[in-house]
Amino acid sequence: MKQPGYMDIVIAAARRAADAGEVPVAAAVVDADGNIVAVAENRMQRDANATHHAEILALNAAMAAVGKSRLDGFDLWVSLEPCTMCAGAIAHARIRRLYFAATDIKGGAVESGVRFFNAATCHHKPDIYGGIQAAAAEQLLTAFFAGRRAP
Amino acid sequence: MKQPGYMDIVIAAARRAADAGEVPVAAAVVDADGNIVAVAENRMQRDANATHHAEILALNAAMAAVGKSRLDGFDLWVSLEPCTMCAGAIAHARIRRLYFAATDIKGGAVESGVRFFNAATCHHKPDIYGGIQAAAAEQLLTAFFAGRRAP
Numbered sequence: 490m491k492q493p494g495y496m497d498i499v500i501a502a503a504r505r506a507a508d509a510g511e512v513p514v515a516a517a518v519v520d521a522d523g524n525i526v527a528v529a530e531n532r533m534q535r536d537a538n539a540t541h542h543a544e545i546l547a548l549n550a551a552m553a554a555v556g557k558s559r560l561d562g563f564d565l566w567v568s569l570e571p572c573t574m575c576a577g578a579i580a581h582a583r584i585r586r587l588y589f590a591a592t593d594i595k596g597g598a599v600e601s602g603v604r605f606f607n608a609a610t611c612h613h614k615p616d617i618y619g620g621i622q623a624a625a626a627e628q629l630l631t632a633f634f635a636g637r638r639a640p
Numbered sequence: 641m642k643q644p645g646y647m648d649i650v651i652a653a654a655r656r657a658a659d660a661g662e663v664p665v666a667a668a669v670v671d672a673d674g675n676i677v678a679v680a681e682n683r684m685q686r687d688a689n690a691t692h693h694a695e696i697l698a699l700n701a702a703m704a705a706v707g708k709s710r711l712d713g714f715d716l717w718v719s720l721e722p723c724t725m726c727a728g729a730i731a732h733a734r735i736r737r738l739y740f741a742a743t744d745i746k747g748g749a750v751e752s753g754v755r756f757f758n759a760a761t762c763h764h765k766p767d768i769y770g771g772i773q774a775a776a777a778e779q780l781l782t783a784f785f786a787g788r789r790a791p
Contacts, residue, residue: 539709539732540699548691558688573756574728577749581690581725595761598728602761603754605724610746610753 495519495566496590496622498528503568503629506530506543513629516543516567518551518560521585526563527551543567544575548582559583568626570597570619576605580613587615590626646670646717647741647773649679654719654780657681657694664780667694667718669702669711672736677714678702694718695726699733710734719777721748721770727756731764738766741777 493501495517502515511531518527529546533539544567551560564586565579571589576598579587589599598605599617606614644652646668653666662682669678680697684690695718702711715737716730722740727749730738740750749756750768757765 533709537707537709538700538703539734540696540703540729541709545691549689552689552691556688558684558690572728572732573749573754573759573761574725574732577723577725577728578691581723583690596763598724598761603724603756603759605754608724608754610724610749612747 495525496568496588498525499566499568500590500622500625500629502528502530503543503626506532507629507633510534513633514543514567514569516547516565518547518584519564519566520555521562526554540574542572542575544571545578548578548584552582561585564588565615566621569593569630570599570601572596573598573603573605576603579615580606580611583613584615586618588618588621590621590623591630592619592623646676647719647739649676650717650719651741651773651776651780653679653681654694654777657683658780658784661685664784665694665718665720667698667716669698669735670715670717671706672713677705691725693723693726695722696729699729699735703733712736715739716766717772720744720781721750721752723747724749724754724756727754730766731757731762734764735766737769739769739772741772741774742781743770743774 503513507513514531527547527550531543532541566588568590570593654664658664665682678698678701682694683692717739719741721744
């Protein structure tokens with residue numbers, strides 16, 4: 490039986506966020522040996538905190554788990570292209586590789602918007618792999634917003 | 641006797657950060673009635689967390705204090721031009737007015753770098769007032785980095 494991959498685990502966490510009424514986005518931090526050290530869902534509504542995106546929470550949990558402010562050699566997997574805030578946090582955290590699923594043309598900052606990792610004020614650029622299992626992540630987001638528009 | 645202004649209070653907090661070995665940056669959130677609801681210093685070293693910039697901590701503390709994820713009508717005072725991560729957080733938090741002291745051409749994202757508040761992917765732009773008591777904030781930063789280079 491096929492083992493679930495990192496993005497499968499992230500998308501399952503995003504589904505739990507949707508079930509809790511949150512925009513379905515989740516993220517995981519994986520160490521250089523392939524161990525998942527943190528998984529987090531978007532918690533903006535539950536925490537009443539506009540900065541509690543999945544990426545920020547996953548980075549914070551990983552830093553706490555390893556006791557370091559920089560995650561050199563660690564990878565971040567996320568179900569949606571990171572926004573400007575999260576792209577900045579990813580650079581500060583020195584993430585090695587960034588894997589994301591769906592593109593976010595309205596709010597993204599990797600391939601979209603300010604394309605922060607290509608800016609002169611970005612001091613660390615991860616290797617970037619976009620579009621991984623994008624259809625599953627997009628379907629979750631589309632279903633969530635369609636549900637919110639329904640009466 | 642002249643009362644200390646908001647930026648005086650922020651610069652005093654930045655000085656405390658320097659005394660603790662942190663890059664001296666601090667921030668305060670002020671409500672629509674002029675009450676300070678949060679003051680925070682940069683704690684990246686003390687917390688071993690690369691995302692613990694003063695602005696993020698001040699926004700988080702203010703959201704917790706008022707129990708809301710968005711700080712409509714609140715102002716942020718900060719001793720250094722916010723970076724890309726913090727500019728993104730300021731937009732997510734719906735800060736009304738952003739007052740900052742020193743400019744940061746290497747890492748800033750307001751007047752410098754990606755100038756995020758002018759981007760199409762920025763969905764809330766505060767009123768922006770830069771250069772307030774900039775000399776005092778710059779002097780703190782210059783002294784801090786000079787001290788770190790000393791033997």
